[in-house]
Amino acid sequence: MSFTHELELRVRYAETDQMGVVYHTNYLVWCEIGRTELIRALTGASYADLEARGVGLAVSELSIRYHGAARYDNRILVRTTLAEARSRSVTFDYLISNAQSNERLASARTVLVSLDEHGKPVTMPVDLRSLLAEAQAKA
Amino acid sequence: MSFTHELELRVRYAETDQMGVVYHTNYLVWCEIGRTELIRALTGASYADLEARGVGLAVSELSIRYHGAARYDNRILVRTTLAEARSRSVTFDYLISNAQSNERLASARTVLVSLDEHGKPVTMPVDLRSLLAEAQAKA
Amino acid sequence: MSFTHELELRVRYAETDQMGVVYHTNYLVWCEIGRTELIRALTGASYADLEARGVGLAVSELSIRYHGAARYDNRILVRTTLAEARSRSVTFDYLISNAQSNERLASARTVLVSLDEHGKPVTMPVDLRSLLAEAQAKA
Amino acid sequence: MSFTHELELRVRYAETDQMGVVYHTNYLVWCEIGRTELIRALTGASYADLEARGVGLAVSELSIRYHGAARYDNRILVRTTLAEARSRSVTFDYLISNAQSNERLASARTVLVSLDEHGKPVTMPVDLRSLLAEAQAKA
Numbered sequence: 001m002s003f004t005h006e007l008e009l010r011v012r013y014a015e016t017d018q019m020g021v022v023y024h025t026n027y028l029v030w031c032e033i034g035r036t037e038l039i040r041a042l043t044g045a046s047y048a049d050l051e052a053r054g055v056g057l058a059v060s061e062l063s064i065r066y067h068g069a070a071r072y073d074n075r076i077l078v079r080t081t082l083a084e085a086r087s088r089s090v091t092f093d094y095l096i097s098n099a100q101s102n103e104r105l106a107s108a109r110t111v112l113v114s115l116d117e118h119g120k121p122v123t124m125p126v127d128l129r130s131l132l133a134e135a136q137a138k139a
Numbered sequence: 140m141s142f143t144h145e146l147e148l149r150v151r152y153a154e155t156d157q158m159g160v161v162y163h164t165n166y167l168v169w170c171e172i173g174r175t176e177l178i179r180a181l182t183g184a185s186y187a188d189l190e191a192r193g194v195g196l197a198v199s200e201l202s203i204r205y206h207g208a209a210r211y212d213n214r215i216l217v218r219t220t221l222a223e224a225r226s227r228s229v230t231f232d233y234l235i236s237n238a239q240s241n242e243r244l245a246s247a248r249t250v251l252v253s254l255d256e257h258g259k260p261v262t263m264p265v266d267l268r269s270l271l272a273e274a275q276a277k278a
Numbered sequence: 279m280s281f282t283h284e285l286e287l288r289v290r291y292a293e294t295d296q297m298g299v300v301y302h303t304n305y306l307v308w309c310e311i312g313r314t315e316l317i318r319a320l321t322g323a324s325y326a327d328l329e330a331r332g333v334g335l336a337v338s339e340l341s342i343r344y345h346g347a348a349r350y351d352n353r354i355l356v357r358t359t360l361a362e363a364r365s366r367s368v369t370f371d372y373l374i375s376n377a378q379s380n381e382r383l384a385s386a387r388t389v390l391v392s393l394d395e396h397g398k399p400v401t402m403p404v405d406l407r408s409l410l411a412e413a414q415a416k417a
Numbered sequence: 418m419s420f421t422h423e424l425e426l427r428v429r430y431a432e433t434d435q436m437g438v439v440y441h442t443n444y445l446v447w448c449e450i451g452r453t454e455l456i457r458a459l460t461g462a463s464y465a466d467l468e469a470r471g472v473g474l475a476v477s478e479l480s481i482r483y484h485g486a487a488r489y490d491n492r493i494l495v496r497t498t499l500a501e502a503r504s505r506s507v508t509f510d511y512l513i514s515n516a517q518s519n520e521r522l523a524s525a526r527t528v529l530v531s532l533d534e535h536g537k538p539v540t541m542p543v544d545l546r547s548l549l550a551e552a553q554a555k556a
Contacts, residue, residue: 012450014446018158024337032430033429036430163476200482301431
């Protein structure tokens, strides 16, 4: 269990574009994998389990700055940090870097809101909230 | 209403890869747009309406041959033909070409099966079947 | 020629996710189509021409807020506005809405920087800069 | 070094569609990762190295049959087999299954042709050819 979670992935050919680098929106897919794995590490449950209980986390806002370019076959490090946990929203920060050179590639932030099966904002399940609160307190 | 349907689209930057051409799986996304628009032209209803009635069409097999390369910003012509309509499956053929040069880029075939909301194979709704059968008879 | 450019597109099945709505990064692909078409409308040239002259525009930062959900087969309106043109960067704002209901779905901003073939920041070609400056002055 | 290569990956949220399963073209992205890793295991070099030497492998034809559905967060096993190595083309077979349940999800075949930097068919580099031939002989 950790407040910051790290994962490594390898750039897929499908993720590149004709500029010879990773197409810019794919970094945000990596962020999603980062927060999924942070939640799994933190709660012992998957985001899929959460959805099965009728709770979804939808991105309500995001921002990203690109500092360098990821390229095909690069090993990428995604560091995801739980920045803020509230009853209906949770904010994650991300630092994406090249795992070999340590070059910083992008920094991002996403705010997610808790939605029920009909897309209405709801408070997060108590067990998830307390785990998030606990993790945040450790910072 | 037509047995063969034509649509034009423009290649998106996001669809390219570092070889400087369209990533190969994106032609299959275009095929999907082709069959969706053929169904709309044929039935006056959208595939979304079909799903709302609890019927999905899932790809059960596909094949594609690549003859040339589509590039960023090219205008692409997708010709979709209803090849065979059966009670539980429907087969479409596709010819993808460069709309300006007429260069043939890819030819593909997909077989789709009719599934209910639980993913079980079912016969297609009678109205869709009769429209497909009628269209096929005109060939 | 216009300072704000509008385009309409239809949501592809491939753009949805299992929440039943458009996957959040795909709105950013639509933004890219928006700025490409604004540049075409403004300059009479395509972004592909620009790249052929050895100049690329790379996203250096972006932010987006989601207000509502786009769904499969929806017709989407993308309004792209040239917010600021500088010698080495250009900023665009986007408003994405449902073209039928007029529901506002997302608002975004991207900053792009001008890069040469080796990925080094360069000033934009004079002709592009003057067209951008002219368009901005009309605001 | 192995004639058949196995890799495991986890389904990303971005890979699902509104049917609640993996969008059908994403299995073909997994196939690409499969053959990339087979080539790395076989040659000790990456496909990126190959491209750096001016040789690309482009998909010239592919076919896939879907037997079951992959779902979000599933662990997926991709078994890639070198089916045939020729001077200008190489054929791979793929078996994609659920790594937990062993359910067979898809079987596919791709034919790739060797292209130079200008997109012209060329014979593959001698060292790659001999490694592929050797691997095939072990079958």
